[in-house]
Amino acid sequence: MATNIALGIDIGGSGIKGALVDLHAGDFASERLRIETPQKSTPANVAAVVGEIVANFADQLGDGPIGLTIPAIVQHGVTVSAANIDPAWVNCPAEKLFCEALGRDVVLVNDADAAGFAEVQFGAAKGHPGLVIITTLGTGIGSAIVHRGVLIPNSELGHLEIDGFDAEKRAAASVRAREGLSWGEYVPRLQRYYETVEFLFSPDLLVVGGGVSKKADKFLPHLKLRTPIVPAQLQNRAGIIGAAVLAVQQ
Known part of the structure; x- marks a missing residue:
């Protein structure tokens, strides 16, 4: 895997989207993959879809960390709110859940924070x-x-x-x-x-x-x-x- 490549995944109320990102260029390094958000968007169901996206990019990704966004307040890896996703996310140890489900390091951030940070880095x-x-x-x-x-x-x-x-x-x-x-x-x-x-x-x-x-x-x-x-x-x-x-x- 190239050292300047990482996987970003954006969890939304209607779709879960992922792509490899060129960290130097600040742009996609692959086609974006989108899978519908499960109708019952519980942590377990969403983690399963995220796993599908990770598997799609596994060959190019290597063992690097994955960045995930979610429409929720994320405090020390715990989602303390939920917007347009199942209420089961409230007070869920979500970052730990994703790490265990995917078997790799995961960084979970609020969706607006991720988008805003990208605009400062590259936009x-x-x-x-x-x-x-x-x-x-x-x-x-x-x-x-x-x-x-x-x-x-x-x-x-x-x-x-x-x-x-x-x-x-x-x-x-x-x-x-x-x-x-x-x-x-x-x-x-x-x-x-x-x-x-x-x-x-x-x-x-x-x-x-x-x-x-x-x-x-x-x-x-x-x-x-x-x-x-x-x-x-x-x-x-x-x-x-x-x-x-x-x-x-x-």
Whole structure:
């Protein structure tokens, strides 16, 4: 196995995706393999699918560590929440479970943390020396905080209370779609969200990811902030890339 190759796997509510990652280039070194998330997405069922993905890449992978992302808060290897996956993940010793199921070292991280870290390593915030906050606008609002290249895990900035509301209940991309908001109606919600994040953290750079970032020209130029704010670059590759890099760094 090449020493610059690692496997990243992104566990989502609808699909589990994996690819080999070139750690120097910060991009896929193989085709991505996607398998549907089991309808009953318990730890055991998900671990079985992850095992299928690992087996697919085993010849190229060697005995290196694997990076996994999951839509949950991950504290010292334990998933203490669960979003779009089975409630059995709550307080599950998930990293240990995966290590035992796969028979190899595993590093488990929150999905937004992995994606945000990838953007700082290889994407929109590559090489940035300061405080970067990455947010993903999707079903909810995911977030990652990276200071001088070091990830501060489990920030959950989508759950800030703003004007009496959980922030993602007003400003997530899914809310715009569900309520049929025009861009003109959606921008004030994003303005309120990002000005609050800016006030609380005084970041040096804000990065906006999620599918809606492909239409960044519709909203980013209309936000009035002190902080530069830019669209993410790695799109749906970010979680897999970030997981692979974090696996070899820890």
